[in-house]
Structures are given as C-alpha cells and as structure tokens.
Amino acid sequence: MSTIQFIGTTPNALISEITNAIIPQLKLELSREFQPKEPTKYLTRLEVCELLQIDLSTLHRWRKDKVLTAYGIQNRVYFKRNEIEELITKNQLI
Template identity: 35%
Template sequence: MSNVTQVHNTTTEQLTETIFKGLDQRIEDLKRSFTPKEPDTYLTAKELENELKISSVTRWEWGKKNILQPRKIGNRTYYLRSEIKELLLNSNK
C-alpha cells in the first residue's frame, strides 16, 4: 500500500519554492547546531601546569587520585586536551 499526496491549487513553482524553503530552514538549523570536531591534542606536563596554573606536585597528586589521566608515550607523559576541558566543565557543576 503506497501513500499518495495530492496537491490542489498549487503550481509546480509554488510547490518547489515551498520545498526549498523547508530545506533551507533545515540547513540553517544544522549550521547553527553543528560544531566541527577538533583533532585531539596532547599537552605535555609543563604545558598542562602552565594552562591550569598548577604546580607539578598538584599535577602528580591529581594523577594519583585519577582526576587527570596521564598518557605515557615512551618515557614522556601527556594529557589529552579534551579530557582537561571536560574536567573543567564538570568541576563547575
């Protein structure tokens, strides 16, 4: 069983214009709500300390308490910027 829609007293130009207006509105809504995903960047321990204005002791304690999740790559320690951003956003709640 198929659905049939009949349009009376409307020209093809009016119908086309109505459809395009609806599409334009949807596209504008998507543009407003769309936020491009940024590539995740890593911060070194020093960069993290400088951005958050914390000491190395605080950074180390936060790592031990699982407040921050350090990533070890070789013998270097990095922190994901997105996790730090999430931490700061959730700390205000």
C-alpha cells in the first residue's frame, strides 16, 4: 500500500488518493479472501466404491474403522466428496 502524506494535502486530493489507491487494492484483497463457497457434493456408497475402485465390503470396513465418515438420511448413506479427496491427498505416497 502506498504512503499518504496529510501535510499540505487538500481534502479533494485526499479523497482522490483514497479512491484511486486504497479502495481498488482493498477490493482485490477482499475478493481473494472471500471466495464463494462451493456446495457440498455427496456421493452414494456405489459412487465412492467406483471412485476409489474398491469393493462395498472394503468401504464398510473403512466406515467401521472410522477411516471414512458416513452421513445418513433415513436409510440412505452418503459420503462427502471433499473428505474422500482429502483422504486420498493425505495418504498420497511419495
């Protein structure tokens, strides 16, 4: 950010400097920080198995061992896609 000197500055010059220098940079910084949130994408058990190329029994075991977190609505089971992707990234082999 640039330095503004108030000595010998007229009110109009001060307003002009704020408008031209500070506000655009502030808008840029705020737009970087406040990006719109992506909606959560939920996957079914079969979609997770297809994505990870595993069997349903493996998925059940991972749920039981708390490797993956399942979310249920009545008799339906869902998984958050971003949690699946985080698990893959976290367990990435180097």
